[in-house]
Amino acid sequence: MSRDAQTGTISxxxxxxxxxxxxxxxxxxxxxxxxxxxxxDGLEVTIVGSMSEALKPADTGLGLTSAQIGLAGAVYVAGACLGSLVFGQLTDRFGRKRLFLITLGLYTVATVLTAFSMNPTWYLVCRFFTGAGIGGEYAAINSAIDELIPKHYRGRVDVMINGSYWLGAAAGALLTLPLLDPTLVNPALGWRLAFGLGGTLAIVILIVRRHVPESPRWLFIHGRDEEAERIVQGIEKRVAEEDQVEFQPVDEKITIRQRHTIAMTEIARTVFTLYPRRTILCFSLFVGQAFLYNAFFFTYGDTLTSFLGVERTGGYIAVFAVSNFAGALLLSRLFDTVGRRKMIAGTYLLSGVLLAVTGVLLGGLTAVTLTLAGAVVFFFASAGASSAYLTASEIFPMETRALCIAFFYAIGTAAGGIAGPLLFGTLIGNAAEGGDITGIAPGYFIGAALMIAGGIVAAFLGVDAERRSLEDIAQPLTAADAEAKGS
Structure with a gap:
């Protein structure tokens, strides 16, 4: 019997x-x-972006040129895209827990080794594997979270967790202030400590993560139904004792044709032929949020220093980051109550319009008012961007979930991390030569247009997934009657 053949049928x-x-x-x-x-991830990206100048001196840094710093950013993005695709496929094949331990382990090792970089080549290699670990994390973690969190809380938890990127960004921005201050920390040591702190935090998380169980949903589909039953019974017993509740038998069952693995051809057919509308939806959401963030955030630090006379941007970036997290935190509950379609369309449309208005007013803004405008725009945009990950992780069949997350994450990361910097870097370079801040406004308008387009697509193609089980939103490929559904 082949490895992807059925191993049995269970209800x-x-x-x-x-x-x-x-x-x-x-x-x-x-x-x-x-x-x-x-x-x-937020800590990593913000620290690296803030310490570019510290890596340039040959005596205290690594002697990196501006071109090598740009290359390091591209290498990190390439690693994230490749890592998400490779580990996404492995997550669907070998399980959520095995891969979310491996990917965090890879990130931890690569980050710690970065702190010990002795030359540019070492640094670039470590940046690639750090990105690969983070990219793999997105696929393994989003799928595991959605399969373990109850349906009534899934939306708010996913949006809030994805928005927590900005807690790391705020922490990274504030950490760079003392670590890169030569009067407080030796310049040769400060940037290494920054990477070391990221690795230390990852080790703590890895210890906690060992106690998270494998997804029972993944287990029973892959012929390990007895193990899945033991895990669920253990969770029910633990919850019953802690919360003093008594569970009654449930009537809802699903019949599954168990398999060890699912062929890649079947996964591709599912995504592109059985669910074409959902594929268009995810593509629009990921590309829109990627360009939105790069339109503003990629040029933000340079805009403050090149046009608005700000020398140290850490405090401004921290304010911007806190606003992003606040939006995801405070709006997350509405994705379960008001509904996915309304909230996704609303946050995308509103943030797109607000960014366009900011672009129109750009010539008259100061460092403070630009930061305040960005804080308002991204209060709504962060919830929308987080909902893109939520959407990709819940609207496709379980057997394809991690790979779908990886696929759309790679598209968004490539668009935002490769095409975005090329376009917006050119805009800010040309604007700086002329000393005219309005030269970067076209970048704002492009990001706004793509967000508005994503909001319109969500309004028409969005899936009303709130308070619905994952199996109701998209039946597993192995379900006995899965062929009957698709959209």
Whole structure:
């Protein structure tokens, strides 16, 4: 029998039992053990962006040129894109837990080794593998979170966790102030300590993550239904004892044709032929949010220093980052109550319009008013951007979930991290030569247009996934009647 052949047919109530759970300490374990990776990503990206100048001196840094610093950014993005695709496929094949331990381990090792960089080549290699670890994390973590969090809380938890990237960004911006101050820390040591702190935090998260179980949904599809049952029984027992609740039998069951693996051809057919509207939706959301953030955030630091007379940007970036997290935190509950379609379309459309207005007013803004304008725009945009990850992780069948997240993450990361910097870097360079800040406004308008387009697509093609089980939103490919659904 081939490895992707059926191993048996079972009927299970595990999804319904996971979805009926009240919020409990077990779910906080998931949030802390899995969700904190976005804080690491925000910390990583912000610290690296802030310490570019510290890496240039040959005596205290690595003697990097401006071109090599730009190359390091591109290498990180390439690693993230490749890592998401490779680890996304492996996550669907070998399980969520195995891969979210491997990807965090890879990130930890690469980050610690970066702190010991002795030359540009070492640094570039470490940046690639750091990116690969982070890219793989997005696929493994989003799929695991959605499969373990009850349906009534899934939207708010996912949006809030993805928005926590900005907690890391704020922390990174503030950390660079003392670490890169030569009167406080030796310049040869400060940037190395910054990387070391990221690696230390990752080790703590890795210890917590070991206690997060494998996804029971993944287990019963892959012929390990007895193990899935033991895990769910353990969760129910723990929640019942802690919250003094008594669980009754559930009526909802799903019949599954178990398989060890699913062929890549079947996964591709599912994404592009069975769910073409959902594929268009995710593509629009990811590209829109990627260009929006690069239109403003990629040029933000340079705009403050080149046009508005700001020498140290850490405090401004911290304010911007706090606003981003506040938006994701405060608006997240509405994705479960008001609904996915309305909230996704609304946040995309509103943030796009507000960014366009900021572009029109750009010539009259100061460092403070530009920061305040950005804070308002991205209060709404951060919730919208986080909802792109939520959408990709819940509207495709379970067997393709991690790979779909990886695929659309790679598209968004490539668009934002490669095409975005090329376009917006040219705009700010030309504007700086002429001393006219309005020269970067076209970048704002492009980002705004793509966000508005994403909002329109969400309004027409969005999926009303709030408070619905994952199996109801998209039946597993292995479900007995899966062929009957698709959109």
């Amino acid at each position: 299970t109530d595990i999804p319904a039992r996971l979805d009926r759970l009240p919020w409990a300490r077990f779910h906080w374990l998931i949030v802390i053990g899995l969700g904190t990776v976005w804080i690491l």
